[in-house]
Amino acid sequence: MTIGSRIAWDDTVLPFQLDRSDIRGRVARLDGVLDRVLEQHDYPPAIEALVAEMTLLTALIGQTLKLRWKLSLQVRGDGPARLIATDYYAPKQDGTPAQIRAYASYDDTRPLEGKPFELIGKGYFAILIDQGKGTTPYQGITPIAGGSLSQCAETYFAQSEQIPTRFELRFGHSTGVDHEGWRAGAIMLQAMPKASIPTPPENSEAEPQLLSADDILDGEEGENWQRANILLDTVEELEMVGPLVQPTELLVRLFNEERPRVFDAQPVEFGCTCSPDKVRQSLSIYSARDIGHMTTEEGTVTADCQFCGAHYVFDPKTLGFEAAEAPGDTA
Template sequence: MTSADTMAWDDIILPFQLDKSDMRGRVARLDDTLEQILTQHDYPMPVAALVAEAAMLTALIGQTIKLRWKLSLQIRGEGAVRLIATDYYAPEKDGAPARIRAYAGYDEDTLDLNAEPFSLFGKGYFGIIIDQGQGMRPYQGITPLAGGSLASCAEAYFAQSEQLPTRFAIASAQSQMTGEDAPRWRGGGVMLQHMPPAGEHVAQTEDGGDDTGLMRAEDLMDETVQENWTRVNTLLETVELTELVGPHVAPDRLLLRLFHEEGPRVYDPQTVEFGCTCSEEKVRQSLSIYSAKDIGTMTTEEGTVTADCQFCGAHYVLDPATVGFESDPSQG
């Protein structure tokens, strides 16, 4: 494979279907996108690993939403890692790239750098929010943090909220290719879902669920589906880190390597890039609910009001006389 072939699969989500087993899925690669997300901040390695996993989940899940919609993940914990937030902005039109952003909030003083990353959340919840646009009420579904990884939480979410058997295989790493000055983040993942035929409902066992009380993928299947599900997941478990992260195994070749007997069929890939929607106008809008007295309490010793974007690090400096509902527009 040439260098051009390799780069053509960077920052891509490739939808596919396995005809033999009635499965659908996506393969995702985030390269420059993941590098930009993580280099906006100097995250400790365990936090960076969690943000990378959340970003991969966001890409894999987000690809299914409609044009101009927005999908967000919010993972909140009571431990050293308090929050991971991600956004997937669907393309504005066919052929345009989707945009992803992500950030983490954590307590540096209590962060154990040697701990297993997922344990740093402690108790908490995993939530997915879908914003369909102006005039529409956002959809939100949540599930408790459980299972040992964010991917496991996402699988539990689909079992509970969507009743769709779902499986993720996700990996991220820093790697350095020939000609690069320093290691860069790369991430990859595969998402599998069993889709019941139109008009049919998935089977549920009466005593389904694990020791947390959450439904599992296996609780949603009849015997035939479970046989297909087990076979395809056994194949997925053979995937290697270097195959997921790339770049030397293209996603379409990875599908053939894993599922050639399942009749894989691919669809048009979706390109992805880092993108933040912050702006000075939005900062002003968020401050428009405050009085001049309130704005005064936010004013720095230098006589300015400042705001920072947690996602991209943009720094805004505003004249306090021009913000708030008592501001004087002529001074702007």
């Protein structure tokens, strides 16, 4: 097998369906995308792992939804890892790549050791969907739960969408002869329930309980779900991240008896939508006096994009609601 054939599936999301089980899913391979996301910042290893996991989740969830514009995932906590934010931009045309960007904000004055997920502390996991102009953005929030970002996402789908969902993720930094950089693979399973969803009593004084797949599925649907998950439990790390096992081959290895059927793969790339105009718009609410407080000793106003690291320099006279007409900025 040549190197070219080994990396043919890098930075793709492959949709599939298990016809026997009535379960849909996605297989993701993100390699160059993770390299681009993580090279923008010198994150500590624990924060790097959280960003990598969140990026994989975003690729899987974004491709599942029929997006016209943007999906955002956010995790906010009271621990050292204060914020992890990702954006998935839907392809502008069929056959073109979707775009992903991600970054994290953390408190480097506090210890950043131990299990990455524990650095988040108490907080919430949020999914935001923006379908563009003329639509109302959707936001769903669930508390931080479980022992990983993947389990937070599973809880969100069970609680907010009543859709049993499973994520299996593997990632790491490779130093192989033919590849040096991040290799990452992930599988997502979703069952579309047909049974009625249980609802808690209206006057219950008990603490609210988060739903799980066991609360949503029963009977044959529950058996199908359990069987598919048992098969997914057998996956090995090298099968997930590649490059020797292609996603189509992986599906046959795992789910051959479930009759897997694949659809067109979606390419994914790193991309950022920042621009001088967007920075200028975000500063348009400030007065000339406010802009003066932001001006450096060199007589300019600067801004940095947290996602891609772009550095912008503006003439302060062109900023705020009292701005002059002529722009004077550089990037």
